Amino acid sequence: MKQNSNLLRAGLGIVILFVLPYVVNAAVQIEIFSPPNKVWVTEKRIFLTGTVSGEVKKIEIKGVKVVSPRGKIIPDAGAFGAIIELKKGLNRLKISADGVSIKYEIFYLSPKEQKKGTKPPKGFKHFFVHKDPELISCKECHSFRRGKYNFKRNVPAQANCTTGNCHATQGKAPFVHGPVGAKVCIACHSPHGSFNELELSKTGQDLCFSCHQAKKEEFAKEIVHVPVEEGCIDCHDPHQSNMRFQLKGDGKTISSLCFNCHEKEMFTQKHMHGPVATGDCIACHSPHASDYKALLMAPPEKGQVCFECHQDRKEDFTMKFVHDPAQEDCSQCHDPHSSPYRFQLIKQKEKLCATCHQELTPEIFTAMNEKYPHKPVKNGDCVACHRPHSSNYELLLANDLTTLCFNCHVDLGDYIKESKFKHGPVQTGDCIACHNVHGSQYVSLLVKYFPPKFYIDYKPENYDLCFACHNKDIARNKLTNVLTNFRDGEFNLHYLHVHRKKGRTCIACHDPHASNQAKHIRYEVPFGAWAYPISFKKTPTGGTCIVGCHAPKSYDRLRPVFWKPPTQ
Template sequence: MNPGHKIILTVFFCFLMIVAAAAQPDNKFKLKSGAKGKLCLNCHTAFQDKMKSTYLHTPVKGGECSGCHNPHSSSHGKLLDADTDKICFKCHGALVAGKARSIHKIAGEGQCVLCHDPHGSNNKNNLLTAGNELCFTCHSELGERVKKAQFKHSPVERGCISCHNPHASEKSDFLLETGMPDLCVKCHKTDTPSFKSRHMNYPVANARCTTCHTPHGSNKSGLLHENVHMPVANKMCNQCHDEPTSPTPFRTKREGFELCRGCHNEMVGEAFTKNRLHWPLVSREGCLSCHTPHGSLQKGLLNRKVSEICGKCHADTIARHEKAAVKHNPVKEGNCTYCHSPHASDNFLLLKQPVIELCGTCHEWQKHTTHPIGEKYIDPRNKNLNVQCLSCHRSHGTDYKNMIYFDPVSVMCTQCHKDFTR
């Protein structure tokens, strides 16, 4: 045998050894060919259609059902190898970084299947639906606004992911790829004369654009918020701020409510005639505790929905109502101001009217045919109290029918009608 043949034989022998070694694990369990996945299709015939999808999840494409499923048994649904909220992170853990500044709630919770088909889809990245429609299945209110907006923002038309990372953002809130205004100035040049003149020469290049503009489209030109503060609409920034040429162009001319009082003197003055003031009104934040100064999606330039505003401080009240089995409709609908005056009131707990009159605005029947209530009727539990609606009902909900305090109802009644106690 010449040396050349020897080398060829040696190489061939090594190759056989390697193949044999590689095949060893399969052999160990005496697996049939395709046992990691392809065999599954023998029974799961309906899955053949899924295999025809344009995009397939890598393990599916490789015929490795056992990448996610245990073929024998599992403590998790669908014979998965781990909990549904954890299994994706075995491979895709890096998508939701630990240091993320904002995380898409469903991504953080591992509810990946709300957006992705774990096997395959005709949409890129195995998404359940293509484009913005997927996002709007949850963010439906936003979707409606985008569709109805007279003035569109082109990045939204291209797709939500033009600005947002669907999983998490390390740099910014709201899953934005980068913070504001960096994100905006990628497209909008801030050094042009027209940009400057449209912003009354205020140096807004480093300002937060969304205090005035809504990035998702608007019915107001310039993508201004639906509700715009009059000085902004009239381009009179210097009504509240220092002149644009001053060293402190964004400083307000006065602090807190004293600035707003310049125009809203009647409202502030009226609040100050009341016996009880909502203290945040006169705090450092003043009116901005609840309102936004430039523009808002919410009426009255509220800086968010009413119940969310109230819940910022009164989280206990909101939480208690959420836990209550029997809820009060105004609270359920987030309309705290149905009953409470947000600025000031002469009534305890800033109620808009005394209790009986207030409840009577919706529950008219209570004025006629119910349990005796009113100033003539003393609460037997406390000689300084009159019987009124809240003697028996809790306006922020309870676990019992008709929002009474106790269950069964006899326990409530016998608080006062002790003769009937058993």
């Protein structure tokens, strides 16, 4: 604002609060309103104003040159003024009226002398005055009724500051401050001078609150914007601007103002928040003060500030199970301004989840780095299975486990739905009983080892997966009448198939998911490039198996077909 220091033509006649009365006797009293006593100024010519009581015909000023009025200084209803010219250094003035006089001291220190290092006398305060003052009547700015001035009441007189060669460009922009538009410059600037730069009648917020009192309550909130604390003119031009509210932007977007202080780079990355992209920072932030951090319009907790706009997404955050970051603060995952990543994520999606879950669930990240990762995990696409905000299913799954898996494994899902007999975990929708959904060191994401081959030598550890649920003695005991119903008399037919050199694995006969044959016996046996059909017919006490790998065979638990019990 230094460029506007010549905004006013001093001599518009407003009364300043810097009044130093000098009383000599009861009959005549002389008071100087401006400038105060013992001040230093940088202008050679200044406007001296005051009042005198009693029937005084003229005022005399000695010690300085009186430029205007020429001749006598005649009081007007007790008020008087004069343009005086100071000499370099200390000026001792004597102001007299009808034998009564007061003494005044003013120090003139030009900018040139300041550069030389000249200092004003101790105790002298810097008083700012307008350059090239003009002598005018007090009636232009002060109420005058019944032959008396009321210096406590000012008339909003129009100034001639924006005419001629002084401030001719002021008031020409699209958006003009009210007092500038009305040419009432004295609303902010004192024409008599001030202890404040630019002859401001007050400084900082106090000046603005002279009119904008309603803002005072707003500025009293807990978090105050730094420019507001320092004074409004960091953001608002006090005279005019190309933007509404006289903002110091480019006239197009509010963000152009914000970028005067805030680094533009953090707001202009590839994926921008809608309000940021349109330069509408105040969609989320209060420009002056707020009760919430970062000057937010609403609390960030539980996404309250986000729901000011994203009401359509509120349901996504209020399901049975809520992701902790979504419950706490959206900015834990999303950059509210801009980001190189879609949805303004603060990191690549796979790295973002790892930020928390690598510590919270280390076993998952161990699985993700195993030999066989689940395809969505390999692609870093956690949201293929999990909802990021909330879900009605545990672990924030996007659906129940069966439906979720069959969204990708469509053919398997159709096959299972069409099958009459289902494996226990499949029946209950518990895919993770057998599969590690993130990754595994075993083929098909199995949670434990299972031999992928058709033939394998019998070892109990080769069947860790199946024996996690099934009794491992089913393949270890040759004779039994309780472990399994797949027996001829007491001869255990599981033992016959599995417990041998070149034993058959479980999936040689059973489909691990489902089948339309009892005991989810598969329709065909994979064998190299071939597939042999299986037909299994169950009876109340046994069954018959017709398969390409051996002749049709039957078994019966009560009347053994081929097993001969040992003789006593």
